[in-house]
Amino acid sequence: MTIxxxxxYLESLSKTASRNEMTVVLAKLLSKSSSxxxxxVCYLLLGRLTPKFEGIEFQMxxxxxxxxxxxxxGSNVDEVTKIFKQKxxxxxxxxxxxxxxxxxxxxxxxxxxxGEPLQITTVYDKLLKIALEEGSGSVERKxxxxxxxxxxxxxxxxxxxxxxxxxxxxxxFSDMTLLDALSWMAMGDKSLRKLLExxxxxxxxxxxxxxxxxxxxxxGIVHLKATPGIPIRPQQAERLGTAEEMIExxxxxxxxxKLDGFRVQVHIISSKLKIKxxxxxxxxxxxQLGEKRSDKEVxxxxxSLENTTHMFPEIVGEFRKLDVGSAILDGEAIGYDPKTxxxxxxxxxxxRKRKHGISDIAQKIPLRxxxxxxxxxxxxxxxxxxFNERRKKLAELFEKKGKKLDPKTVTIAEQVIxxxxxxxxxxxxxxVKQGFEGIMVKKREAVYTAGARNFNWVKFxxxxxxxxxxxxxxxxxxxxxxxxxxxGFGIGAFLVKV
DNA sequence: ATTGTCTGCCCC
DNA sequence: ATTCTGC
DNA sequence: GCAGAATGGGCAGACAAT
Numbered sequence: 001m002t003i004x005x006x007x008x009y010l011e012s013l014s015k016t017a018s019r020n021e022m023t024v025v026l027a028k029l030l031s032k033s034s035s036x037x038x039x040x041v042c043y044l045l046l047g048r049l050t051p052k053f054e055g056i057e058f059q060m061x062x063x064x065x066x067x068x069x070x071x072x073x074g075s076n077v078d079e080v081t082k083i084f085k086q087k088x089x090x091x092x093x094x095x096x097x098x099x100x101x102x103x104x105x106x107x108x109x110x111x112x113x114x115g116e117p118l119q120i121t122t123v124y125d126k127l128l129k130i131a132l133e134e135g136s137g138s139v140e141r142k143x144x145x146x147x148x149x150x151x152x153x154x155x156x157x158x159x160x161x162x163x164x165x166x167x168x169x170x171x172x173f174s175d176m177t178l179l180d181a182l183s184w185m186a187m188g189d190k191s192l193r194k195l196l197e198x199x200x201x202x203x204x205x206x207x208x209x210x211x212x213x214x215x216x217x218x219x220g221i222v223h224l225k226a227t228p229g230i231p232i233r234p235q236q237a238e239r240l241g242t243a244e245e246m247i248e249x250x251x252x253x254x255x256x257x258k259l260d261g262f263r264v265q266v267h268i269i270s271s272k273l274k275i276k277x278x279x280x281x282x283x284x285x286x287x288q289l290g291e292k293r294s295d296k297e298v299x300x301x302x303x304s305l306e307n308t309t310h311m312f313p314e315i316v317g318e319f320r321k322l323d324v325g326s327a328i329l330d331g332e333a334i335g336y337d338p339k340t341x342x343x344x345x346x347x348x349x350x351x352r353k354r355k356h357g358i359s360d361i362a363q364k365i366p367l368r369x370x371x372x373x374x375x376x377x378x379x380x381x382x383x384x385x386x387f388n389e390r391r392k393k394l395a396e397l398f399e400k401k402g403k404k405l406d407p408k409t410v411t412i413a414e415q416v417i418x419x420x421x422x423x424x425x426x427x428x429x430x431x432v433k434q435g436f437e438g439i440m441v442k443k444r445e446a447v448y449t450a451g452a453r454n455f456n457w458v459k460f461x462x463x464x465x466x467x468x469x470x471x472x473x474x475x476x477x478x479x480x481x482x483x484x485x486x487x488g489f490g491i492g493a494f495l496v497k498v
Numbered sequence: 499a500t501t502g503t504c505t506g507c508c509c510c
Numbered sequence: 511a512t513t514c515t516g517c
Numbered sequence: 518g519c520a521g522a523a524t525g526g527g528c529a530g531a532c533a534a535t
Contacts, residue, residue, distance in 0.1 A: 019517070019520080052507060059531075063504060139504090139532060167507070172516095174521060239512095262509070304507065347527075350509060354529055453519090502534075509528080510511050513524075 001037055002117040007157040013171050022173050026181030035214045039207030040124045047169040049128050051205040052305045053231055058131045058165035060142055065090050065166050072147035073097045090166055091159040098155045175206055182213055201233050201450035202226045204305055226381040228269040228326040231301035233451030237459045243421035249455050250443045252419035255427045258437040260346045261334030263303035270325040296320050311352055315369045318410040321403040330373035335365040372413040388444040428460050438462055
């Protein structure tokens with residue numbers, strides 16, 4: 001598939017408002033893609049080059065892309081910046097600048113116009129090469145490389161490629177719609193969405209799923225299940241205003257303290273569990289990244305599925321002691337004061353989010369992991385098991401014989417059963433008194449709906465700064481130019497003085 | 499070395 | 511993370 | 518109610534500039 005064909009689909013998608021229509025268009029695009037292209041097509045549609053947990057970023061955004069455009073079209077940073085402020089979208093800036101670029105039109109988009117059309121895989125490879133540039137001089141190489149790429153593209157492709165690194169594709173759909181489209185491609189309806197979503201939830205690599213689906217239809221993905229080493233998309237919580245609504249919606253439920261730390265998914269991988277599929281190259285990479293070879297590997301993933309194992313040496317160390325083959329746990333990690341053992345505010349905990357000097361900061365700000373869910377144990381997935389049973393298994397895991405885990409570093413989240421709004425409020429008041437962020441209220445019968453935000457879990461938080469008062473007297477000091485939809489209005493946000 | 503600028507599907 | 515919008 | 522777009526505050530990483 002040529003890049004022109006691809007971007008003509010993007011153009012038609014951006015003009016489509018109905019998600020159902022988008023699904024049909026996407027299905028056609030996916031069906032026209034070869035199985036060698038379809039993974040790259042998926043990543044590009046979502047404004048990326050690889051799945052999140054690969055950790056490959058452009059390290060380019062608005063400022064860099066303005067330089068790219070200036071360089072490619074013989075303009076300058078001031079002029080491009082000025083047009084960008086008017087239009088609010090670098091893609092539109094490119095569309096405007098391209099026709100009057102000072103280099104001859106025959107040179108701009110030359111190959112595209114002279115019977116040597118650029119393939120989408122070629123463009124993808126160039127983008128990847130730019131993203132992978134690092135070290136001294138890499139900023140310059142990225143900017144020069146991208147400007148060369150732009151010059152080789154037809155106007156429409158240039159418009160969309162520029163939007164990718166700045167994260168401004170804004171096509172109006174995302175991963176879930178793409179899964180619908182895969183189903184539509186095969187069946188002409190959304191009947192396979194559940195199957196595809198299930199595969200995606202336990203193996204959050206949409207390109208891999210599209211490819212497997214394309215090659216072997218349903219059979220290619222149906223075997224995918226929760227696998228230690230591959231992150232599971234975390235369940236998220238909804239919000240409700242009152243305790244009454246919560247009890248009405250969830251019935252008798254379970255309350256846990258809401259901790260203001262990092263969401264942490266712990267994977268324990270037995271060395272006996274060899275990786276079977278060679279397709280999971282990321283997994284192999286992660287295995288190599290593991291601290292050192294031992295009988296037990298521990299990998300940790302963030303809420304956004306980044307591999308953040310390096311941030312949590314003390315938690316990794318504790319879980320290595322656990323007498324278990326393999327397991328996946330969900331929980332929250334929060335910093336504490338080593339003297340008083342009290343929890344620290346998020347601003348302190350966040351200092352653990354770093355790559356270098358972890359052992360130094362770990363002395364100052366040790367972390368404690370509160371496990372609240374068990375998603376898989378010794379190869380058996382618990383995603384479809386009701387919460388109260390998962391919780392029972394989790395407790396059993398912590399009571400196992402063998403080396404005891406240090407409760408200062410790894411412990412299990414406390415629970416209280418609540419069946420009335422009064423009891424819920426009492427628990428909430430107690431949480432505030434003890435300095436927690438509030439409580440999490442969870443439905444006891446609910447399965448773990450990976451990746452979804454629903455009323456299986458509800459957060460009961462005290463009112464934040466935004467709710468201190470309903471009104472506030474302000475003085476308008478200025479405004480910011482809006483982007484995307486807000487660019488037409490001219491104002492994206494006001495700067496005010498209280 | 500130190501300081502400045504830009505970036506992050508960042509973390510919340 | 512929150513808030514808003516279209517469907 | 519879902520999915521997606523557009524916002525914020527604050528922190529550390531990666532280079533560039535000095």
